[in-house]
Amino acid sequence: MSVLNQINQQLASYNAHLIAVSKTKTNEAIMALYDVGQRHFGENRVQELIEKESTLPKDILWHHIGHLQKNKVKYIAPFVHLIHAVDSWDLLKKINHEAAKNNRIVSVLLQIKIAEEESKFGMTNEELLLLLVELKTQSLNHIKICGLMGMASFTQDHHQVTKEFTTLKNTFNELKVGYFKDNPHFKEISMGMSGDYQLALECGSTMVRIGSLLFGNRQ
Numbered sequence: 001m002s003v004l005n006q007i008n009q010q011l012a013s014y015n016a017h018l019i020a021v022s023k024t025k026t027n028e029a030i031m032a033l034y035d036v037g038q039r040h041f042g043e044n045r046v047q048e049l050i051e052k053e054s055t056l057p058k059d060i061l062w063h064h065i066g067h068l069q070k071n072k073v074k075y076i077a078p079f080v081h082l083i084h085a086v087d088s089w090d091l092l093k094k095i096n097h098e099a100a101k102n103n104r105i106v107s108v109l110l111q112i113k114i115a116e117e118e119s120k121f122g123m124t125n126e127e128l129l130l131l132l133v134e135l136k137t138q139s140l141n142h143i144k145i146c147g148l149m150g151m152a153s154f155t156q157d158h159h160q161v162t163k164e165f166t167t168l169k170n171t172f173n174e175l176k177v178g179y180f181k182d183n184p185h186f187k188e189i190s191m192g193m194s195g196d197y198q199l200a201l202e203c204g205s206t207m208v209r210i211g212s213l214l215f216g217n218r219q
């Protein structure tokens, strides 16, 4: 059985979805997965994403998964399926603005900082609360907030990773019954990569972002 089938079988029992992270990989490598049915692909560089989007089949659903600069939103707003890493009110407003220009409603996830290590992006609780306050005063009609995203520390310590994923799940649960109780779209938790997706699934992930396990290691 192929790796893709194995992962999909596992995901099915958790009701979770696979985003195949194709950054640095060729169109041929992407088409190999496309040809066996994969449609959701994730990229973290805008330039690479727009090049691939313009040359690959139009029914691919493109996810932007990493840190996104405000000045680059305009390039992906016409087609992006889901933006995973919204980490500020300014970025959210910018996405809304560019979505409106394209007559679209763009789906996004809010990125929460769950890793204890310094290098990871994402909002602290305070920053999240500030964003939610802004959102109450100014509704953004071209945005659909579909849930949360987080990246755990890069460590072999399963206990630590489980703790961080659980933090994200708990934050999600609080928002789901609180702030977003009237938003039926708020249902996704994007967490889990090649090295930790099984732990993420056990902690409630609905979307895993897997690259190297599917495509082989990146240079």
Ligand SMILES: *Cc1c(COP(=O)(O)O)cnc(C)c1O
Pocket: 021, 023, 044, 065, 066, 193, 194, 195, 209, 210, 211, 212, 213
């Ligand atoms: C590269 C990347 C992934 C996938 O990483 P793998 O370890 O190759 O599975 C997932 N999420 C984000 C945000 C990434 O940048």
